[in-house]
Amino acid sequence: xxxxxxxITLRVENLKAFYTSKAGLVRGVNNISFVVRKGExxxxxxxxxxxxxSVAMAILGLFENMSRYYSSTAANEENKRxxxxxxxxxxxxxxxxxxxxxxxxxxxxIWFKGEDLLTLEEKxxxxxxxxxxxxxxxxxTKSLNPYSTFExxxxxxxxxxxxxxxLTDWHVMKRVLxxxxxxxxxxxxxxxxxxxxxxxxxxDQRVLIAMALIPNPALLIADEPTTAVDxxxxxxxxxxxxxxxxxxxxxxxxxSNNQGTISQTCDKVAVxxxxxIVEFGTTATIMNSxxxxxxxxxxxxxxxxxxxxxxxxxxxxxRGIPGxxxxxxxxxxxxxxxxxxxxxxxxCKTKVPEFREVEEGHFVMCRRFEELPEW
Ligand SMILES: Nc1ncnc2c1ncn2[C@@H]1O[C@H](COP(=O)(O)OP(=O)(O)OP(=O)(O)O)[C@@H](O)[C@H]1O
Ligand SMILES: [Mg+2]
Numbered sequence: 001x002x003x004x005x006x007x008i009t010l011r012v013e014n015l016k017a018f019y020t021s022k023a024g025l026v027r028g029v030n031n032i033s034f035v036v037r038k039g040e041x042x043x044x045x046x047x048x049x050x051x052x053x054s055v056a057m058a059i060l061g062l063f064e065n066m067s068r069y070y071s072s073t074a075a076n077e078e079n080k081r082x083x084x085x086x087x088x089x090x091x092x093x094x095x096x097x098x099x100x101x102x103x104x105x106x107x108x109x110i111w112f113k114g115e116d117l118l119t120l121e122e123k124x125x126x127x128x129x130x131x132x133x134x135x136x137x138x139x140x141t142k143s144l145n146p147y148s149t150f151e152x153x154x155x156x157x158x159x160x161x162x163x164x165x166x167l168t169d170w171h172v173m174k175r176v177l178x179x180x181x182x183x184x185x186x187x188x189x190x191x192x193x194x195x196x197x198x199x200x201x202x203x204d205q206r207v208l209i210a211m212a213l214i215p216n217p218a219l220l221i222a223d224e225p226t227t228a229v230d231x232x233x234x235x236x237x238x239x240x241x242x243x244x245x246x247x248x249x250x251x252x253x254x255x256s257n258n259q260g261t262i263s264q265t266c267d268k269v270a271v272x273x274x275x276x277i278v279e280f281g282t283t284a285t286i287m288n289s290x291x292x293x294x295x296x297x298x299x300x301x302x303x304x305x306x307x308x309x310x311x312x313x314x315x316x317x318x319r320g321i322p323g324x325x326x327x328x329x330x331x332x333x334x335x336x337x338x339x340x341x342x343x344x345x346x347x348c349k350t351k352v353p354e355f356r357e358v359e360e361g362h363f364v365m366c367r368r369f370e371e372l373p374e375w
Pocket of ligand 2: 053054223
């Protein structure tokens with residue numbers, strides 16, 4: 001870490017997170033780097049299966065145990081060998097590059113407050129996870145306990161990290177009410193005594209966001225916080241997130257495949273496909289003048305009203321991205337989008353393109369960026 005890094009909350013560097021499966025290694029996250037600054041909101045935006053949740057799991061220190069668990073249920077000799085190799089390499093401080101073979105689990109660096117999270121023991125990680133870094137999981141309404149009141153559940157979050165028993169009941173109650181208030185659940189005095197079964201899905205989601213805010217984290221990771229709720233509630237959830245951001249220097253990593261969610265809540269966006277980041281820039285740049293053919297195709301496959309208007313002007317049709325995303329059990333040799341790209345050339349298939357800065361703060365992983373038609 002250098003002096004200029006003091007305003008950086010999270011720095012992900014050359015992160016890889018590989019699963020094992022019946023088909024061998026699955027390259028869920030394949031060598032990505034990005035930074036989230038203090039008070040900044042960065043979106044991970046990309047299609048299903050792009051690796052967004054895997055990035056979150058890696059940051060939360062859960063990826064390796066999770067992928068080992070899935071691997072144990074598959075019980076395949078080759079997978080056992082790979083995990084053993086990984087353990088041996090780790091003990092010796094060697095990377096996959098050092099031993100010349102790809103390995104399962106997580107590799108790279110995740111800098112948070114001057115420490116590389118990937119070097120922490122589980123005991124140390126527990127002080128950070130759920131406390132300094134919190135998470136609203138994907139499909140999260142099932143994460144609440146239906147039998148206990150919101151007050152009990154939110155208080156539990158606070159107490160879990162209060163090792164020295166410093167918090168009085170009064171403090172706990174105050175924080176619970178404050179956070180329920182922050183996400184604009186009206187009548188918090190009454191609502192704190194209600195159970196999740198008495199709430200709507202959208203309200204549950206906001207309670208989960210409130211719970212994730214209670215410890216006063218430096219980083220909140222929200223994974224698809226608005227799926228499974230209707231438009232009106234989506235807007236209220238997103239508004240609540242915006243309100244929270246205004247009042248604190250919370251950093252946010254917002255995971256979504258929805259343009260509206262990203263546009264409303266993010267300052268910057270990393271566009272993901274096939275475990276890689278293919279474009280990075282401000283939200284305005286990514287949404288209004290995307291540079292990578294994948295970003296363009298993805299935005300057009302699920303357009304906002306504004307994009308629909310623009311497409312009509314240009315006589316373009318709304319259509320899904322043709323073809324299938326690459327098979328992540330095979331190494332990606334060229335551009336991760338080359339099989340589906342209408343601008344593909346031979347070299348795109350044989351070399352991973354450089355991730356280069358095409359204008360200040362705007363990075364695109366496309367050899368042909370300058371030749372692409374204007375958007
Ligand atoms: N336990 C697992 N074992 C093997 N492969 C997995 C496992 N979990 C996820 N994958 C694969 O890793 C890739 C990345 O998955 P991930 O869940 O991170 O994607 P995502 O971007 O969050 O997708 P979505 O938008 O659908 O939530 C996918 O190709 C997925 O099939
Ligand atoms: Mg996901």
